[in-house]
Amino acid sequence: MSQTLTMRTPGPGQGGSEKRERVGRRSPLRRFLARPEVGSLIGAVVVFAVFFAVAEPFRQAASFSTVLYASSTIGIMAVAVALLMIGGEFDLSAGVAVVTSALATAMFSYQFSLNIWAGAALALALALGIGFLNGWILVRTNLPSFLVTLSTFLMLQGLNIAVTKLVTGSVSTDNVSDMDGFASARAVFASSIPVGGVDVRITVLWWLLFAALATWVLMRTRVGNWIYAVGGNAESARAVGVPVKRVKIGLFMTVGFFAWFSGMHLLTAANGVQQSGEGVGNELLYIMAAVVGGCLLTGGYGTVVGAVIGAFIYGMTRQGIVYAGWDNNWIMFFVGAMLLLAVVINMWVRNQTSKR
Amino acid sequence: MNRNRRLPVLLAGAAGLVLAASACSSSGGRQEETATGADTPELTIAMITHEAPGDTFWDLVRAGAEDAAAKSGVTLEYFSDPEAARQATLIQAAVDKGVDGIAITLAKPDALQGAIDNAAAAGIPVVGFNAGIDHWQDAGLIEYFGTDETLAGEAFGERLDEVGAEKALCVIQEQGHVALETRCDSLGEAFEGESETLYVDGANMPEVRSGITAKLQEDADVDYVVTLGAPFAMTALDAVDDAGSDASVATFDTNADLVGAIEDGLVEWAVDQQPYLQGYLAVDGLWLYGTNGNVSGGGSEPVLTGPNFIDQDNIDSVAAYAENGTR
Amino acid sequence: MVTLTDTTEAAREERAPSEPVLELRGVGKTFGNIRALSGIDLKVGAGEVTCILGDNGAGKSTLIKIIAGLHAPTSGEYRVDGEPVAFTSPRQALDRGIATVYQDLALVPLMPVWRNFFLGSEIRTGFGPFRMLDVAGMRRVAEEELGKMGIDLPDIDAPVGNLSGGQRQVVAIARAVYFGARVLILDEPTAALGVKQSGVVLKYVNAARDAGLGVIFITHNPHHAFMVGDHFVVVKLGRTELDAPRSELTLEELTHHMAGGAELDALEHELKRGEGEGR
Numbered sequence: 001m002s003q004t005l006t007m008r009t010p011g012p013g014q015g016g017s018e019k020r021e022r023v024g025r026r027s028p029l030r031r032f033l034a035r036p037e038v039g040s041l042i043g044a045v046v047v048f049a050v051f052f053a054v055a056e057p058f059r060q061a062a063s064f065s066t067v068l069y070a071s072s073t074i075g076i077m078a079v080a081v082a083l084l085m086i087g088g089e090f091d092l093s094a095g096v097a098v099v100t101s102a103l104a105t106a107m108f109s110y111q112f113s114l115n116i117w118a119g120a121a122l123a124l125a126l127a128l129g130i131g132f133l134n135g136w137i138l139v140r141t142n143l144p145s146f147l148v149t150l151s152t153f154l155m156l157q158g159l160n161i162a163v164t165k166l167v168t169g170s171v172s173t174d175n176v177s178d179m180d181g182f183a184s185a186r187a188v189f190a191s192s193i194p195v196g197g198v199d200v201r202i203t204v205l206w207w208l209l210f211a212a213l214a215t216w217v218l219m220r221t222r223v224g225n226w227i228y229a230v231g232g233n234a235e236s237a238r239a240v241g242v243p244v245k246r247v248k249i250g251l252f253m254t255v256g257f258f259a260w261f262s263g264m265h266l267l268t269a270a271n272g273v274q275q276s277g278e279g280v281g282n283e284l285l286y287i288m289a290a291v292v293g294g295c296l297l298t299g300g301y302g303t304v305v306g307a308v309i310g311a312f313i314y315g316m317t318r319q320g321i322v323y324a325g326w327d328n329n330w331i332m333f334f335v336g337a338m339l340l341l342a343v344v345i346n347m348w349v350r351n352q353t354s355k356r
Numbered sequence: 357m358n359r360n361r362r363l364p365v366l367l368a369g370a371a372g373l374v375l376a377a378s379a380c381s382s383s384g385g386r387q388e389e390t391a392t393g394a395d396t397p398e399l400t401i402a403m404i405t406h407e408a409p410g411d412t413f414w415d416l417v418r419a420g421a422e423d424a425a426a427k428s429g430v431t432l433e434y435f436s437d438p439e440a441a442r443q444a445t446l447i448q449a450a451v452d453k454g455v456d457g458i459a460i461t462l463a464k465p466d467a468l469q470g471a472i473d474n475a476a477a478a479g480i481p482v483v484g485f486n487a488g489i490d491h492w493q494d495a496g497l498i499e500y501f502g503t504d505e506t507l508a509g510e511a512f513g514e515r516l517d518e519v520g521a522e523k524a525l526c527v528i529q530e531q532g533h534v535a536l537e538t539r540c541d542s543l544g545e546a547f548e549g550e551s552e553t554l555y556v557d558g559a560n561m562p563e564v565r566s567g568i569t570a571k572l573q574e575d576a577d578v579d580y581v582v583t584l585g586a587p588f589a590m591t592a593l594d595a596v597d598d599a600g601s602d603a604s605v606a607t608f609d610t611n612a613d614l615v616g617a618i619e620d621g622l623v624e625w626a627v628d629q630q631p632y633l634q635g636y637l638a639v640d641g642l643w644l645y646g647t648n649g650n651v652s653g654g655g656s657e658p659v660l661t662g663p664n665f666i667d668q669d670n671i672d673s674v675a676a677y678a679e680n681g682t683r
Numbered sequence: 684m685v686t687l688t689d690t691t692e693a694a695r696e697e698r699a700p701s702e703p704v705l706e707l708r709g710v711g712k713t714f715g716n717i718r719a720l721s722g723i724d725l726k727v728g729a730g731e732v733t734c735i736l737g738d739n740g741a742g743k744s745t746l747i748k749i750i751a752g753l754h755a756p757t758s759g760e761y762r763v764d765g766e767p768v769a770f771t772s773p774r775q776a777l778d779r780g781i782a783t784v785y786q787d788l789a790l791v792p793l794m795p796v797w798r799n800f801f802l803g804s805e806i807r808t809g810f811g812p813f814r815m816l817d818v819a820g821m822r823r824v825a826e827e828e829l830g831k832m833g834i835d836l837p838d839i840d841a842p843v844g845n846l847s848g849g850q851r852q853v854v855a856i857a858r859a860v861y862f863g864a865r866v867l868i869l870d871e872p873t874a875a876l877g878v879k880q881s882g883v884v885l886k887y888v889n890a891a892r893d894a895g896l897g898v899i900f901i902t903h904n905p906h907h908a909f910m911v912g913d914h915f916v917v918v919k920l921g922r923t924e925l926d927a928p929r930s931e932l933t934l935e936e937l938t939h940h941m942a943g944g945a946e947l948d949a950l951e952h953e954l955k956r957g958e959g960e961g962r
Contacts, residue, residue, distance in 0.1 A: 031840075063452040070445050161531045171537060175466070190470075220815045222805045225794075229802050232791035239789035240803035241774070266441060270467035277531055278439050300793040322449040328435040329409060 036294030037306030039346035043292065044309050044316070047338065051320035058323040061198040068200065071315025072207035073262070074282070075308055078289035079210045080258035082307035083218065085290050087251045088231030088299025089145035091134060093153040094255055095282030100156050101127045101263025102274040103164055106173035109181075116181035124260045130156070131256025135249030157280060164276035177272030189261070190268040203265055207308070210258070214304040227251065232300025288335070289314055292342040313338055399457060399646050400431040401639055402450035406443055406463040406487070407436035408530075408559075412587060412611040413631055417486065419682050420635030421459070428643045440467035447471035450480075457481050457642035462488020463535065465495050472496060481645050485638040486631070487535050489658050498645060499652045501637040503629040503662035505538040508608065511663045512539070512627050513546025515606075516580060519624070524551040524580040525571060525603075529558030529588050536584050539608060543582065550577075561591055568595035572603060580624075583607040586614040589623050610666060615678035618671045629662035632682045637661065702765065703728050704897045705750070705781065705866045710759035711921075712745055719745045720921045723759070726914070727866055727897040732888060734900045734912035736941050742921040743901055747870055750899065751783040752776030780865030784855045786874065792844030796836055797825035799843050800858050824861070831894075832857045832887050848876045849883035856887055866897040873907050885911050905941045909934045917941055 032038065051058045058064075077094055084091055091097075101123050109119030130152065138148050161171060168174055176182060192199040218224035229237035230247045238244045267274050291297060292313055293306025317334050403421050407414040418434055425432035433455070435446045443464070448471045450458050458475055462468065462484045472495055475482050484492040485501040492500040516524055524547060526540035544551040552575075556567040572578055572595065581596060581603050583589040589607035596603050606624040607614065609631070617623040637652070637659060644650040653659045666674050677683035703726040711721035720742045727733045737743045748754040749761065752770030760767055763779050770776045773783065790799050798821075806817040806824070826839050834853050836846075843851060852872050859867055869888065873881040888911045892898055902908050908915060915932060917925035917940045925940045 057449075057453040060452065063449070066445065066448045066452050069448070070442075073441065073445075171531070171534060172464075177466075216815075220818065222807060222814075222816060225798055225802060225805055225816065228794050228798070229791045232793040236787065236789040236791050237802065239773075239785065242803045266467075269444070269470060270440060270464070271469050273464075273466035275440055275464050275467075277533070278441075282439075296793075300791065319445070319449050322433075322435055322446060323453060325431075325433050 033349060036302050036346075037309055038294070039349045040293045040306050040309040040313065040342055043338065043342045043345060044313050047313055047316050047320070051316060051324060055320055055324035058320055061196075063319070063323060065198050065200050065204075067315050067319045068204045068312075069315075070319050071312045072201065072203040073265070074285050074289055074314055075207045075311030076203065076210060076265075077255075077258055077262050077282070077286045078293075078307040078311045079207070079214050079304055080255040081283075081286040082290040082293065082295050082302060082304050083214055083227060084251045084255055085287070085295045085297070086218070086231050086299060086302045087227045087248060088234065089138065089248060089251065090149060090287065091252065091255045092146065092149040092283050093130070093134065093156055094149075094259055094286055095284075096153055096156040096160060096279040097127060097130055097256065097259040098262040098266060098282065099160055099274065099276070099279035100130065101260040102267040102270075103160055103173055103263075103276055105264060105267055106176050106272065106274050107164070107167050109176050109179055110174045111167060113179075116176060116179055116185045118181075119176075120185065120260075120264060123263065124257070127256040127260035127263070128253050129256070131253035131259075132249060134255075135245075135252035138252070139245040139248055153283065160279075161276045171277065172273050172275045175272045176267075179272075182268070182272055185264065186268040188268075189264040206261070207311075211304050211308045218304060223247070223250075228300055230299075285314060285335075288339050292339055292346075294346050310342070313342070398429050398431060399643060400433065400453075400455045401425065401457045401459065401642050402433045402435065402447075402453075402455045403459045403635070403638065404443060404446045404450060405434075405436040405461040406438050406440070407461075408438040409436070411585070413585060413609055416611070416631035416682065417635035420632035420637075421639045422635075423632075423682070424636040424639035424643070428640065430639060430643055432639060440464035444468050444471040448474060451475045451478050454478070455480060456646055457483070459483050459485060459638035459642060460497075461486045462491055462495060462497070463533075465491040469495060481642060483638050483641050483645075485634045486629075492658070493656070498655055499641050500658040501634050501641065501652070501661055502658065503660060504658070505535050506542045507660075508627055508629065508663040509539040509542030510546040511665075512582065512606070512608070513543040513551075515625065515627075515665070516543075516547050516549065516582075521547070521580045521604075522549045523575075523577045524549060524582050525568070525575075525578045526551055526553045526582045527564075527568060527584065527588060527592065528553060528555050529564065529583075529585055531555050539584055540582075552578075556588075558585070558588065561587075564588060564591045565595045565598070568592050569598040572596065572599035572601040576601070579603050581605045585609050586611040586626070589614055589626070590617060593617065593622055610674075610678070610683065612678045612681065612683075615666070615671065615675050615683065618666060618668065619675055621668065625665055625667035627662065628664045628666050628683075630664060630683075633661045703762075704764060705899075706762040706765075707750070707756075708760040708762070710746075710749060710756045710761060712749060712754060713757050718921055720749075720756075720918075721758070723916075723918070723923055724926065725899075725916060727899055729865065729897050730892055730895050731913045732892050732898040732900055732911050733914045733916065734902060734908035735916050735918060736902060736905060736908055736937070737918035737924075738903060738941075741918045743903075743918055744870075745921075746918065747783065747868060747899075747901060750776070750781065750868055752781070780863055781868065782859035782862070782864035782866070783868040783870065784852070784859055784872065785870050786872075790843045790851055790855060793842050795840045796829075796843055796846070796854060797822045797839045799854065800825040800828070800861070804862055828857050828861045829854065832860075832890055834887075847880055847883075849880035852876075852884045853887045856891060860891060860894065860896060864896060866899065867891055868899045868901070870901050871903070872900070873902060873904060881907060903941070905934065905938045909937055 081091060081094055104123035104126050105119045108114060108122040109116050134149055134152055138145050164173060165171055191202045193202055218227060226242045226247045229242050230244050234244050289310035290307040292310035295302025295306060314335060317338055318331055321331050321334060405414065421432055437443045437446055444467050447458060447460060447468060451474050458480055460482060465488055472482055476496055482497050483499045484497040489500060489502055489504050526543060528536050528540060530536060540553050554567065554571050556564040558564065568581065581592045583592050586607060586609050589605055590613055592605045596605060604624050608627045610626045610628050614623060614626055618626060641652045674683050705727045707723055707725040710723045712719045723746060735743055735746065749756050752773045752775055755769060801821045806821050807814045808817045809815050822839050829836060832853055834850060843854065856867065872884050876884065885907060888898055888900060900908065900911060912929060914928050915925065915937060916923060
């Protein structure tokens with residue numbers, strides 16, 4: 001006891017006389033390895049090497065552009081889903097919400113004879129509204145997001161088909177490709193840009209732009225700090241004055257925005273006709289991309305860059321099997337195997353580097 | 357500690373093995389095919405459908421395509437995705453690979469147009485089959501093999517009139533599928549009795565069964581249950597039993613089980629669009645185009661593979677082939 | 684031990700008895716029919732450590748919640764700087780400089796130390812939509828502030844979850860101090876810690892006191908309390924059992940009160956007799 005009492009004497013700022021508490025310093029290499037996306041980066045290199053070796057068409061620039069395109073269609077949503085997951089929530093309705101947005105744009109434009117952009121604005125309001133509803137129900141009821149968004153997922157799935165059939169009399173929307181604004185919408189959402197002699201789909205550029213933007217928000221803004229905090233420990237975040245509910249609702253609305261964006265791509269890429277029964281199952285691919293990229297399912301940990309790599313792994317696997325000429329029926333098996341592998345590697349890397 | 361370190365390595369190794377194994381088997385098959393092939397330049401043909409994995413119908417399509425490929429020394433690559441945007445990406449991938457021909461189902465033509473245009477730009481011939489009879493010419497395909505769903509539906513409706521049916525229940529196993537809707541709609545138009553549409557979830561057989569049962573219990577006037585796929589006809593038989601109804605079952609499309617059921621007199625008839633023929637003709641059409649410049653149907657008319665009625669009268673001739681998995 | 688105590692007593696004498704920053708007068712709280720607290724008096728001045736001791740269920744946590752602004756007292760008076768207050772939220776208490784460090788510390792384990800330090804009160808630079816975190820500034824300040832508390836983390840980017848329990852307490856304390864706390868309420872900061880880590884925390888309680896803060900130290904460990912406390916309040920069944928300055932108390936007396944006083948004597952007697960019968 002007397003020993004402990006001696007500690008009273010040295011005051012703050014004059015601690016030279018005592019041993020200071022230290023945590024072990026980590027080398028730059030270890031710090032790099034501790035980054036959440038490292039596991040997925042290793043995985044991406046392996047998958048790339050495998051297909052580069054076995055599939056001759058995979059080596060061509062044009063094929064690589066297709067791989068990037070396939071990655072971007074999942075990757076754009078994966079950016080938002082990763083943000084949401086870091087914030088501690090899921091959105092199972094994300095897959096069908098994309099189709100809802102595309103259907104809404106087409107139907108608003110056609111039924112009210114609006115410019116496509118006006119229809120798109122209404123659809124954006126709807127998509128944000130769905131996101132808000134998801135978030136609002138979540139914070140009001142404190143139910144797990146799995147249940148809340150499972151409900152909205154099923155409801156949207158039904159609404160997509162039922163409302164489309166009710167409005168258009170068919171299971172797909174009326175063609176809006178000859179309406180005002182479609183050409184410019186197509187240029188924004190579904191055109192190709194020649195880059196070094198290869199046509200690159202514009203979604204690839206949007207994908208990278210959104211990823212960069214989301215990374216900046218996450219790492220360099222107050223909101224980003226709050227997203228990590230809300231996902232890591234919502235109670236603590238609330239105690240220090242983080243508006244937890246607003247952050248969560250905002251994240252669901254971000255998913256809504258990206259769903260709208262992806263929906264606009266779907267609609268313009270499909271020449272202005274949207275099928276109502278699609279999108280089911282994609283929500284799991286978005287989640288898969290985020291998890292492969294190192295996001296923790298429990299929240300508070302992960303990066304958008306990781307989700308980008310996760311989507312890229314998915315795109316490479318999916319298209320690589322086609323380029324290699326392997327049996328189509330195996331695609332989902334390989335995607336699943338990649339997921340398992342990535343998750344195990346992530347866990348292993350995390351365990352190794354967090355050892356002090 | 358050690359175990360921990362080994363686990364991912366093991367998993368990686370296992371995944372690598374599986375990757376390697378599947379690569380081998382596919383190239384093995386290809387070698388066999390070449391060996392039996394005709395003495396013509398080897399073509400690579402990609403077949404890309406909107407199949408949702410696990411429907412027997414597509415086994416017949418593939419069987420036809422593979423037989424045609426083997427006979428002509430064609431390397432066939434088969435891919436499918438029910439999601440239109442992903443089917444388009446699969447087509448794009450085939451274009452990137454520089455295959456010699458592409459056979460596609462045109463279930464959702466608008467979404468595929470971009471990829472089809474890219475194929476045309478790359479000088480790759482594209483043929484359509486199974487779905488898209490109204491769109492294949494506009495889409496720029498060189499030929500089309502399949503049935504007219506409207507014709508098939510009408511023929512079905514007329515047959516119902518012939519047998520004196522009064523109320524038909526048309527069971528759609530996938531909500532939002534244009535071709536299926538067309539079948540039920542045109543059936544309803546041609547049929548003089550009453551017809552009603554019932555939606556069920558085709559991916560969930562117990563639900564199909566209970567859905568039909570409930571409907572039959574609720575509405576005793578139904579005397580014909582019409583299904584739009586062979587597996588659903590078999591389930592409908594069970595549902596009719598469950599409901600204690602005396603309704604008959606007739607269907608679109610066939611498979612081996614269904615052929616047996618027609619033989620036994622359980623299912624009245626099937627309107628067959630001959631999926632084996634569709635797959636076979638699509639590959640053969642591309643081969644003929646590639647080696648001899650032939651265009652089936654002259655590029656302006658579809659080549660019809662149905663509707664072809666299978667019932668007690670002609671079942672014996674079909675049954676033998678069904679055992680081979682080609683009808 | 685005697686000499687050490689002497690020096691600390693001397694140090695204590697030097698500080699003039701200050702105006703209480705925070706004062707409770709006859710505070711009570713009832714929930715329906717249940718009387719959780721009654722007639723509690725408490726004073727905390729700047730540079731003083733007031734220890735609140737009590738067994739589980741004695742009413743300590745209700746008392747903290749009143750001080751922290753989570754509950755309003757149903758009787759008595761709550762004064763800050765001599766003027767009566769009626770807080771309706773912890774935010775209001777915080778604005779008056781009364782900061783509570785709860786047992787869970789309100790830290791996010793997966794986040795780096797500096798992000799935790801500034802969580803909810805981030806420093807930003809830039810304008811409009813481009814307002815971004817001043818990462819360099821926050822890292823520097825966090826490092827400096829922790830340094831002032833005598834804790835030196837070479838890796839300010841390490842996740843808080845990697846720190847020891849004691850270090851985490853200190854981060855939470857340093858954060859409260861930096862953001863203008865004048866009275867620091869520490870809710871059982873040593874409860875889940877081992878001997879060594881408890882020592883670390885007690886050291887920083889002292890450091891906070893020497894920095895001129897008032898500290899309310901809630902604990903059920905009289906040994907810990909006696910090491911740092913200037914004034915001791917023992918709460919029992921919602922009432923003040925003991926209220927004494929350090930000069931009027933020994934550790935033994937404190938332990939005795941804490942353990943239940945007369946009741947303990949009776950228990951001791953009973954157990955001895957039990958042993959006797961056993962033989």
